[in-house]
Amino acid sequence: MNAPQKQPFDRRTFLRRAAGAAITVPALSSILAACEKPGQLPPGVKLLPLAREDAPITLPYVGEPIPTDTPIEAGATLQVYNWDAYMYKKVLRAFEDQYGVKIEWTTFNNMEEGISKMSSGQIQADVFFPTVDYLNRLVEAQLLQPLNHDLIPNLDANVWPQLQNPFYDQGWRYTVPYVIWNTGVGYRRDHIDDAEMAEKGYRILWDPQYRGKTGFYDSYRDALGMGLLVSGVTDLNTSDNAAIAKAKDELVALIDATDARITVNGAYAKLPEDEIWLHQAWSGDMVGAQYYLPKGVSTDVLGYWYPPDRHGAAANDLITIPSTSQNPRLAHEFLNFFLDNKWGYINFSQWNGYQPPFTEIKPQKLIDSKAVPASMPDAVLTKTDYDKGYFMLELEPEADQTWLDAWDEVTAGA
Numbered sequence: 001m002n003a004p005q006k007q008p009f010d011r012r013t014f015l016r017r018a019a020g021a022a023i024t025v026p027a028l029s030s031i032l033a034a035c036e037k038p039g040q041l042p043p044g045v046k047l048l049p050l051a052r053e054d055a056p057i058t059l060p061y062v063g064e065p066i067p068t069d070t071p072i073e074a075g076a077t078l079q080v081y082n083w084d085a086y087m088y089k090k091v092l093r094a095f096e097d098q099y100g101v102k103i104e105w106t107t108f109n110n111m112e113e114g115i116s117k118m119s120s121g122q123i124q125a126d127v128f129f130p131t132v133d134y135l136n137r138l139v140e141a142q143l144l145q146p147l148n149h150d151l152i153p154n155l156d157a158n159v160w161p162q163l164q165n166p167f168y169d170q171g172w173r174y175t176v177p178y179v180i181w182n183t184g185v186g187y188r189r190d191h192i193d194d195a196e197m198a199e200k201g202y203r204i205l206w207d208p209q210y211r212g213k214t215g216f217y218d219s220y221r222d223a224l225g226m227g228l229l230v231s232g233v234t235d236l237n238t239s240d241n242a243a244i245a246k247a248k249d250e251l252v253a254l255i256d257a258t259d260a261r262i263t264v265n266g267a268y269a270k271l272p273e274d275e276i277w278l279h280q281a282w283s284g285d286m287v288g289a290q291y292y293l294p295k296g297v298s299t300d301v302l303g304y305w306y307p308p309d310r311h312g313a314a315a316n317d318l319i320t321i322p323s324t325s326q327n328p329r330l331a332h333e334f335l336n337f338f339l340d341n342k343w344g345y346i347n348f349s350q351w352n353g354y355q356p357p358f359t360e361i362k363p364q365k366l367i368d369s370k371a372v373p374a375s376m377p378d379a380v381l382t383k384t385d386y387d388k389g390y391f392m393l394e395l396e397p398e399a400d401q402t403w404l405d406a407w408d409e410v411t412a413g414a
Helices: 029-036 089-099 109-119 131-140 153-158 192-206 222-228 241-258 266-271 283-292 328-338 341-352 365-369 381-387 397-412
Strands: 077-083 102-108 177-186 213-216 261-263 277-284 301-305 313-319
Touching: 077 089, 077 328, 089 102, 089 328, 089 341, 102 109, 102 153, 109 277, 131 313, 153 222, 153 328, 153 341, 177 192, 177 222, 192 222, 192 277, 192 283, 192 301, 192 328, 213 222, 213 241, 213 266, 222 241, 222 277, 222 397, 261 277, 266 277, 266 283, 277 283, 301 397, 328 341
Parallel strands: 077 102, 213 261, 213 277
Antiparallel strands: 177 277, 177 301, 177 313
């Protein structure tokens, strides 16, 4: 299969880094204040209970789902609001052709920007791609509409059972899953032996022999989350000041030991270019890295490590329909389309590298089809991987501020 030429697609380039981005819309105070001023909420404002894997939540209905007999909006222009380059244009065109409509694609760089533009009315989206840790605030701010399950049959037909009734949105009232991923270490197999990688795990990033050749994500939750794991803390949503401080100290030590870079594209671009040999990596970034290899370089040079006990960071992204959608029935068709086995697989295997959670997708099939290089079997997720993974979820504002303060100390010394 000849891979298309891509632009950098980094799913979460600014996902968490821009937590201090200014949001000045005065309405919807709870969500906007939580984004504008991490660690603070206005008097009297109380967010919905935080979702945890051992404490599932059912989000309250805000409005009612559209009736099943709502006609599809003929000749409409569907407004899709998403991360940059996170869907394959070939698949988008297939949707346009099938329904005789147009798709207008608008992008955001971070959740704060996306939420601000929707809440101010600057963007009237029909489809929106949030992350799990912002879902509560979106519902509380009445920015999402409930879904009509009858209009999205592919969820029940094709998607893993645990994502048909996820702990963060029991009964999938507002969301369907888009893609899944885990977080490990990407490496160059022509410089790093597989056995050494397996022996050292995360700690290989701290090895002084690789000075100048290591990196980790410019993302405070992901980077500090790795710091927590190497220090023996598995709660990636901790509010424990001592644990967060220890994670910060680990990252500072990493920078001191190897002059590690803090990057947004180190895994999917700098590593295949042989500029970096080791980098904290999302599985999807490493699958996509094959498209950035210089001509003639085999995918065998790419390696990806994830803990062999399958206890590491893992999660999924979401697709939702905003409450302001002008084409809600067509939006339901769009969600169902991307949960179709054919189109979801093409979007993954020919473009973004992030795996859809489809029961039809067998791990070995992804490697046999060369959708995932044979040198990176850990980049394929199974249901067990997902169940054993540690989610990064919404934090209480005060805890979030503690994380941000720790991150400022890390980046100050970089």
